Amino acid sequence: MIGLTLFHAPNACSEGIALLLRVVGVAHDIRIVDLSRGAQRAPDYLAVSPKGKVPALRRPDGTVLTEFPAIAFWLAKRFPEAALIGDGTEAETRALELTEFIVSSLHMRGFTLMKVPQKFLSDPAAQADLRAHGRAEVERGLSRLAEVLGSRPFLLGRFGIADAAAFYVLRWAEQEDLPLATGLRALLRRIEALDRPAPFTP
Numbered sequence: 237m238i239g240l241t242l243f244h245a246p247n248a249c250s251e252g253i254a255l256l257l258r259v260v261g262v263a264h265d266i267r268i269v270d271l272s273r274g275a276q277r278a279p280d281y282l283a284v285s286p287k288g289k290v291p292a293l294r295r296p297d298g299t300v301l302t303e304f305p306a307i308a309f310w311l312a313k314r315f316p317e318a319a320l321i322g323d324g325t326e327a328e329t330r331a332l333e334l335t336e337f338i339v340s341s342l343h344m345r346g347f348t349l350m351k352v353p354q355k356f357l358s359d360p361a362a363q364a365d366l367r368a369h370g371r372a373e374v375e376r377g378l379s380r381l382a383e384v385l386g387s388r389p390f391l392l393g394r395f396g397i398a399d400a401a402a403f404y405v406l407r408w409a410e411q412e413d414l415p416l417a418t419g420l421r422a423l424l425r426r427i428e429a430l431d432r433p434a435p436f437t438p
């Protein structure tokens with residue numbers, strides 16, 4: 237039987253999906269896609285995920301899911317006992333709204349421009365502008381997250397899919413030495429405290 241296989245790159249956004257799999261406690265395989273060597277564009281990986289990005293999650297029926305919010309949502313619905321999303325359309329929609337904001341604004345429009353401006357422009361001065369633009373987007377996004385969190389323990393009350401997205405962007409923020417609101421730093425520590433070793437896959 238084929239179980240769940242996560243195609244993952246250490247320190248990439250797929251860290252959030254790896255965390256969800258560990259929190260759910262479901263046995264799974266991890267296949268490392270070495271982004272630094274361009275493995276995401278190699279034919280064997282493109283055969284799994286033609287978009288050439290991580291995360292991708294292969295499911296027991298052999299089909300592959302991509303896009304962080306979709307994978308996280310599927311895990312939440314497939315493993316309801318883990319309570320990764322609230323009940324009902326409104327709670328589910330709000331969780332997706334926040335997850336999508338973290339991935340598409342903070343990550344894609346913020347950190348991507350801040351960390352790898354050379355992917356888009358070759359001129360060093362233009363790269364510096366793009367980096368500054370990305371950083372401003374990240375800072376705006378982090379303030380928004382701090383507002384959403386307020387005095388709650390997790391973004392939407394209890395740990396859920398949006399916190400898994402926050403997990404990797406907050407780690408990136410610490411790595412980049414960005415000023416982080418005390419509440420967001422405490423959120424990251426709380427998420428890390430929930431983490432546990434991956435279950436054994438026979």
Ligand SMILES: N[C@@H](CCC(=O)N[C@@H](CS)C(=O)NCC(=O)O)C(=O)O
Nearest residue numbers: 248249276289290291303304305339
């Ligand atoms: N929108 C995608 C973004 C995925 C993404 O950008 N992944 C990055 C790693 S954080 C990647 O695979 N980059 C490799 C590349 O662009 O070549 C998602 O939500 O999963």
